Amino acid sequence: MLKRTPLYQAHSDMGAKLVDFGGWEMPLHYGSQIEEHHQVRRDCGMFDVSHMQVLDIRGSDSRNFLSHLVANNVDKLRTPGKALYSAMLNADGGVVDDLIIYFMDESWFRIVVNAGTADKDIAWMEKQATGFSIEISPKRDLAMIAVQGPNAREKVWEALPGSRELTERLIPFSAVEMGTMFIARTGYTGEDGFEIMIPAKAAPFFWATLAEKGVKPIGLGARDTLRLEAGMNLYGQDMDETVNPLEAGLAWTVDLKSERDFIGKAALLERPLKYQLAGLLLLDRGVLRSHQKVSTSHGEGEITSGSFSPTLDQSIALARIPREVPAGEEVRVMVRDKVLRAKVVKYPFARNGKSLI
């Protein structure tokens, strides 16, 4: 039996094509994935991301615990509401999950983890919590709606009385509480907007209000092409427990400079680095897909995420290839029974409505 979010009925009513997404029955699209993609880059759209898991860490040791638990440095979080993206590593330096941590106060941090890994993550955190005076509480009564695009904030302000005053000055990558709601200026599309946590019971009404203001529903299909264009990793594809974050484009989130010790740090300092995560732009006609083999001047690699980019109108990919391969090199990709040419590029490919290639 697939799990359903509080917005399941709304998706059904709006004509969504519903699919099994990591055990959840979620909308893939509501008609055209490509139109939905453009809708977000050019105007705005809303996503049901209630399948993602919100966790609260409470207690006097919250900061110390997170400092031990995650690879990024939670000491960057000093202003209440500030958010931090981080990987959570195992002892071998592999990625257990990637997550966002919101600092609310010294005894309350809020975390959002991926849907498919939520149970594993909670078990992992509980195991690491020994000796720390903290409590981990999954917030299963919260739905989450992401409103993304250049006009997203304006639409939320129209739909949610009182929110403008509270969030107009909210800087990117930070959050604020509004009654029982939690509004964060974050997202997974490369566009401005909010991710809004709201009690499950109130979610359908808020979704309907946004729809009345003209905000179009967007499926997980477009969410994937938007994040790929924006150069954001997807857990389970671009990294997992076997992958070194330093070879997965996540070096900027791994704090090896400070004295602080964290789970996986010792392993990372010892592991030799062979790969990089690079962008690929397909020069021939076709579509790049995950697991296709890549041949470079310095050896073999593999595509971790590939699709068609609606903004660039050509196929793009993230690929794990040898570190020595420079941007600009032309590589070969095995696409089904053919060898196609692709160019190594620096990503992101597109953000804020524009191609960056």
Place this chain on the structure above:
Amino acid sequence: MNIPGNLKYTASHEWVRLEDDGTVTVGITDHAQSLLGDMVFVETPEVGRKVSKGEECAVVESVKAASDVYSPISGEIVAINGDLDGSPEKINEDAFSAWMFKMRPDNASDLGTLLDAAAYQSVVESEAH
């Protein structure tokens, strides 16, 4: 579900139209395009290529996945629809006008093995369960 009665079908979701000049026109069904979603790339076979019934002879790629198109009969490819090259979305817009290729059958008897609309409808319904 849109399954025109004047066409023939395969269980692998191709539609086939018998033309007056003895050739057949082939495309993928509306059901197939709706499963695949937005089309972004179509690879058609070479004109002149000989194909056998059931042979992979074209590829449609949607944002979601690549899918083979199988030859409904044995014969020779005599024409391809070049319009799909720049506008693969025509398959989404109207799958039954967006033909992919035309063939000259080797054996007229092959045509008798194709499904009629009612039989194809049963195939689609059985897949849904």
